[in-house]
Amino acid sequence: MIISLTIILLCQLLGEVVARGLGWPLPGPVLGMLFLLVGLILRDRVRTKIPEFGRALDSTGKGLLAHLSLLFIPASVGVVQRLDVVAEYGVSLGIALVVSTFVTLIVTVVTFVVVSRLSGSSMEAEEGKRRD
Numbered sequence: 001m002i003i004s005l006t007i008i009l010l011c012q013l014l015g016e017v018v019a020r021g022l023g024w025p026l027p028g029p030v031l032g033m034l035f036l037l038v039g040l041i042l043r044d045r046v047r048t049k050i051p052e053f054g055r056a057l058d059s060t061g062k063g064l065l066a067h068l069s070l071l072f073i074p075a076s077v078g079v080v081q082r083l084d085v086v087a088e089y090g091v092s093l094g095i096a097l098v099v100s101t102f103v104t105l106i107v108t109v110v111t112f113v114v115v116s117r118l119s120g121s122s123m124e125a126e127e128g129k130r131r132d
Contacts, residue, residue, distance in 0.1 A: 004060035011036040 015032025018024070024031070040057070079086065086093065 001056065001060050001063070004057045007039075007057065008036065008060070011039065 012029050012032035014035055015030065016028030019026050019028040019031050043057075
């Protein structure tokens with residue numbers, strides 16, 4: 001587990017170094033996540049010297065996901081420390097939250113419909129098959 005956490009944190013560090021070094025507006029952790037994704041894709045193609053590498057990283061990832069709610073504590077503390085900003089811009093923040101959620105839902109539905117049409121599967125075709 002220590003090796004897996006080290007790999008995850010090294011990917012984040014690499015992302016931070018690249019983002020700040022090149023002056024990119026992309027957050028370092030997001031870039032680090034992309035590096036980790038590339039590493040996971042290449043993991044199956046390149047034989048590693050550690051045979052348990054894949055399973056260890058998988059179990060560490062599942063462990064982090066199981067306790068994901070703990071990662072929201074620092075954000076909550078940050079909000080509580082800046083209640084003055086929330087009081088001043090609370091209505092605007094609430095509107096932005098509702099509108100962005102609505103836009104996200106619409107984009108998700110449109111993406112699903114487009115992918116369904118491109119893949120040739122649709123709900124109507126599935127219902128027609130069930131009736132027959």
